Amino acid sequence: MAVNLPPLPELAPVAGVRCATVQAGVRYPNRDDLVLFAIDPEAATAAVFTRNRFRAAPVRLAERHLEAGSPRFLLVNTGNANAGTGARGDADALACCEALARAGEVDTSAVLPYSTVVIGEPLAAERIIAAIPGLLATLAANGWARAAGGILTTDTAPKGACRRGIGPRNWTLTGIAKGAGMIRPDMATMLAFIATDAPVPRGVLRQMLGRAVDRSFNRITIDGDTSTNDAVTLVATGRAGGPPIDSADSPEAAPLQTALDELCMELAQAVVRDGEGATRFVTVDVAGGRTGEEALACAYTIAESPLVKTALFAGDPNWGRLLAAIGRSGMDDLDVAGVSIHLDDVLIAERGGVAEGYREEDGARVMAQPEIRIHVDLGRGDARETVWTTDLSYEYVRINAEYRS
């Protein structure tokens, strides 16, 4: 059901990062479900995690380990989120890290654990631990493509992106991500792993990742449900050589920031394109806000309205539901006469009602496409925000009624 999701591109290796993927049987047999990234000791790592208050055990532990030390391994399992698992969940996450630390001869705090999928069931830590020797033995620089498949859950296809020849020093930037429901990253269910060979110290890396995530992963929503396990992790190995980037605002940082922004956007949009039950990829663009906050709140209200989403599923240019969503999005003093709505290039509503000269067939033509842009002008300021979302289909209900996340 994915909407114009491109096939997995070639994912170039990043010097200083190796990956391995195995079938550990975490939940299901005969599928890749455990991925390991091994990182050079000289690398810097930054990450952003979910803001959901119920944060999974691995999220809490990964955050602690990231603060404490210098990550050498990222250990990622699908099949079980190890969330809502209480003290046992904490112990299981730690046990996996300890086993890997012993086998890999690093400190326990050098292992960051990531888990995803089913909430509330005990993690089969022993199966993960048993798979560690096999993982370590098969680490390879060119393991990204298989890793992209190994982290999936209800995703229908792997998601990855790559940029090469960035800036004058020809840096490489490679990343993979997974969705596909419980998605309103803040951070989201979503996991993404990105690496570059550029030399970026940790503080600068954190700043650059924060900027990129805020414009990409933190602007997508599938169902408004922020997951307990979201994380985006960025590694900079510095193996390309050259002097370190000493500021996120420096000229040296600019091409890397641009590439990182683009890559995060590509991965974030790939997550939306493969959203649970998605039949449309929808850009909701709200301009003319007095503040960015109100423009963003309006964009999210539209993007998460069940009535707007079912109209999108039906291909119905239902501007009445759009007006209703805008009207409840929190602007108490909104002058509805100043609001206009376009579907792609078609003006459908203005001055509180249908636009003069609007023809239903023009709206229907836009809505028949798999990709639609809803542009709202609130007519009260200069702030603008964009979010990306999907429709609400029978398939979304089926997936989430049949599947336990």
Place this chain on the structure above:
Amino acid sequence: MAVNLPPLPELAPVAGVRCATVQAGVRYPNRDDLVLFAIDPEAATAAVFTRNRFRAAPVRLAERHLEAGSPRFLLVNTGNANAGTGARGDADALACCEALARAGEVDTSAVLPYSTVVIGEPLAAERIIAAIPGLLATLAANGWARAAGGILTTDTAPKGACRRGIGPRNWTLTGIAKGAGMIRPDMATMLAFIATDAPVPRGVLRQMLGRAVDRSFNRITIDGDTSTNDAVTLVATGRAGGPPIDSADSPEAAPLQTALDELCMELAQAVVRDGEGATRFVTVDVAGGRTGEEALACAYTIAESPLVKTALFAGDPNWGRLLAAIGRSGMDDLDVAGVSIHLDDVLIAERGGVAEGYREEDGARVMAQPEIRIHVDLGRGDARETVWTTDLSYEYVRINAEYRS
């Protein structure tokens, strides 16, 4: 699909109020779609309207007329919401009021118009105007049951409630309501008309209605989509005689307030039971909040989570999705260790994970019922709020993908 919606009870006449219902052909032929209430000149009327900023033409006009004068007629059409219809919509609403005022020999401001269903299409005002003589000729005290049918849209059955013998003076209280989607009254798509023969001056009536609505209609949600046309109207004719109730806090007011609270709750819950595609009637009860606001926000986040709602549809005791919804409901300093969740009497989660001794079959037994109570204790204060909602089914998607509201 309605969930345990009781059949329409006997709706006792209220002295001083008459109703009539006709087929005006507003949108569809051969169905009741126009209802008129005629009110004694001595009666007091109070109403609450939607807070959506895109308020329909009839809502704006009804509010103005209510402030200006003494309502004598409530004119209600289904089939067209006359919302998002710009200047023409205002003119159409006014034309209907003027025609009725002329025929009924009252001021135009004595007519309150109400419209519901499709947003953004011009109202067939001429059909409504043409039906007015027939309405006036058939006004009758016992017209409530037919009126309950005449205001419906995607509702599957009429909704009404009645209380008799209220307080020492044997007051009567009769009301009808309609849903059934775009429901998160604030106010909501929802219309309700209630009348009593108790003697209640306008100011006191407004206060009593506000209290009742806040505890009932403003605590239900079907899809989180606040409609452009919601209104609840209460008429007090005073025809039962006796001295007027001079304060909402007086001993005389108490039995009427209690009956009004109960009746509003009955109607509000009937709207939820008949929510679009509903297969479950769900009470979400959040206790232990530090403030009412955070308890209410938490209850609404659970009630409107697509993942929780699809789990409810599936009959899946998915406490992980409940924890995830609680965790994103806005309490930045929530201590997850203090949170507990019951499904009916079954403790399913505590201390951030599954409850000790919880057995899946106990949760499944509760979830198999058509009526479910989710009780959350946040463990950080004394505030408590309750909202009522439905699940999210294939049928909700079908109704809203096929039907234009």
